Amino acid sequence: MLLGVIADDFTGAGDIANTLAKGSPGGDGGLKVMQYMGVPSGSADPEIEAGVISLKTRTIPAAEAVTTSLAALSWLLAQGCRQIIFKYCSTFDSTPEGNIGPVAEALADVLNVRGVIACPAFPTMGRTVHQGHLFVGDRLLSESGMRNHPLTPMTDPDLRRWLGRQSRDPVGLVATGTVRKGPDAVRAALNAAAERGETLVIADAATDDDLITLGQAAADARLITGGSGIAIGLAANFIARGLASGSAPGTGAVSGPGVVLAGSCSGATLGQVERHAADHPSMAVSPEDVMSGSVGVDDIMAFFRANAGNAPLVYSSGSPEEVTAAQNRFGREKLSNRLESLFADAARAAADAGFSRIVVAGGETSGAVALRLGAGPLRIGAEIDTGVPILYGTERPVALALKSGNFGGPDFFVKALKALAGGAESAG
Ligand SMILES: Nc1ncnc2c1ncn2[C@@H]1O[C@H](COP(=O)(O)OP(=O)(O)OP(=O)(O)O)[C@@H](O)[C@H]1O
Numbered sequence: 473m474l475l476g477v478i479a480d481d482f483t484g485a486g487d488i489a490n491t492l493a494k495g496s497p498g499g500d501g502g503l504k505v506m507q508y509m510g511v512p513s514g515s516a517d518p519e520i521e522a523g524v525i526s527l528k529t530r531t532i533p534a535a536e537a538v539t540t541s542l543a544a545l546s547w548l549l550a551q552g553c554r555q556i557i558f559k560y561c562s563t564f565d566s567t568p569e570g571n572i573g574p575v576a577e578a579l580a581d582v583l584n585v586r587g588v589i590a591c592p593a594f595p596t597m598g599r600t601v602h603q604g605h606l607f608v609g610d611r612l613l614s615e616s617g618m619r620n621h622p623l624t625p626m627t628d629p630d631l632r633r634w635l636g637r638q639s640r641d642p643v644g645l646v647a648t649g650t651v652r653k654g655p656d657a658v659r660a661a662l663n664a665a666a667e668r669g670e671t672l673v674i675a676d677a678a679t680d681d682d683l684i685t686l687g688q689a690a691a692d693a694r695l696i697t698g699g700s701g702i703a704i705g706l707a708a709n710f711i712a713r714g715l716a717s718g719s720a721p722g723t724g725a726v727s728g729p730g731v732v733l734a735g736s737c738s739g740a741t742l743g744q745v746e747r748h749a750a751d752h753p754s755m756a757v758s759p760e761d762v763m764s765g766s767v768g769v770d771d772i773m774a775f776f777r778a779n780a781g782n783a784p785l786v787y788s789s790g791s792p793e794e795v796t797a798a799q800n801r802f803g804r805e806k807l808s809n810r811l812e813s814l815f816a817d818a819a820r821a822a823a824d825a826g827f828s829r830i831v832v833a834g835g836e837t838s839g840a841v842a843l844r845l846g847a848g849p850l851r852i853g854a855e856i857d858t859g860v861p862i863l864y865g866t867e868r869p870v871a872l873a874l875k876s877g878n879f880g881g882p883d884f885f886v887k888a889l890k891a892l893a894g895g896a897e898s899a900g
């Protein structure tokens with residue numbers, strides 16, 4: 473294994489696994505990638521060139537996130553990784569307590585590095601960094617839908633300031649002017665930042681070319697942190713050095729019926745739920761239903777069975793106002809845990825009953841589902857929509873699409889179900 477990724481959520485893990493499997497735009501192919509569910513216990517298949525460990529550490533207490541991420545680091549180093557990426561969200565999802573700063577600094581301490589790139593940019597999805605400020609499309613992060621996120625409301629677009637609140641050491645900046653001078657200038661700026669005692673350094677990037685420059689500058693870096701965009705140029709580094717030969721994402725098809733589970737309340741998911749529910753069977757699960765226990769796995773399974781073949785959707789997604797009201801009533805963590813467990817149990821019961829294509833919306837929700845499914849490490853297939861690959865179970869015959877909240881076009885659920893069936897005509 474050449475490259476190891478520690479991802480703070482499951483959909484983000486799939487996102488970067490997809491980038492590494494595809495390789496650089498117009499390049500010589502990607503790496504052989506496997507996505508692991510949590511820190512694996514045994515050794516990796518020696519064929520695997522990039523191992524992506526999916527953790528669910530984005531919103532847990534910072535100390536626990538650090539411990540789990542360090543365990544992931546040890547496993548990856550034991551597999552021979554020369555380079556480690558800490559993958560977080562392209563919208564920098566975190567709180568003033570963490571977990572990006574504490575985890576990144578702990579990894580840097582173990583690897584004994586300073587002047588580490590921190591770059592969430594993902595220009596294809598409209599996430600760009602200018603003078604250390606994160607934009608979503610043409611709005612500052614704090615003016616995007618992310619300000620209403622149920623778990624990590626992003627209220628400050630100044631990444632140096634936001635990361636500074638979570639970090640022990642001062643946070644640096646490599647701005648566009650330097651990035652556009654090329655990899656040598658970036659390397660020099662990172663070295664200077666390290667000299668000043670800056671462990672983490674926000675790097676500007678507004679285009680894929682900027683990210684490729686950062687990737688070239690980081691060819692020998694032991695640690696890089698960022699969104700999936702930061703990996704765009706990395707497969708090419710290993711291929712250019714003759715360490716990897718360049719390969720294509722895997723293929724496959726799974727034939728059983730499909731289901732869709734949406735626990736994300738992000739803008740894109742709300743639109744996808746509305747669109748899908750307009751012409752497919754759908755079941756809304758409200759926070760009240762879940763907390764009172766009036767709706768459980770048996771009800772969801774009865775709904776799936778009654779609608780097998782018609783792409784049934786179960787969702788809890790609500791508007792920002794509904795989410796806030798429910799959180800105030802039941803407590804944020806308690807409600808999230810109950811909703812996530814219900815979706816996880818429902819997905820497991822569905823897979824046990826032969827529903828072998830499972831589409832999930834939401835990173836936390838996907839994490840809960842994937843851990844409960846027991847599908848083993850996931851093979852990376854073709855990209856369904858930007859940042860969302862098909863994932864094939866290696867220990868049970870299921871195919872998954874784990875979608876980040878704000879990813880995917882309005883018809884994503886149908887598109888994904890068809891893709892999981894190997895490009896079938898109908899979604900059911
Ligand atoms: N109606 C609701 N009210 C309050 N919380 C909800 C509701 N529906 C879902 N949730 C919780 O909100 C959280 C949504 O997070 P999740 O990561 O799944 O989606 P997301 O944040 O949109 O996706 P991503 O992290 O990929 O951007 C989950 O913990 C989920 O259980």
Ligand SMILES: O=C(O)[C@@H](O)C(=O)CO
Nearest residue numbers: 484487561562699835876
């Ligand atoms: O970076 C992104 O936007 C996604 O991979 C993600 O992590 C959302 O949860």
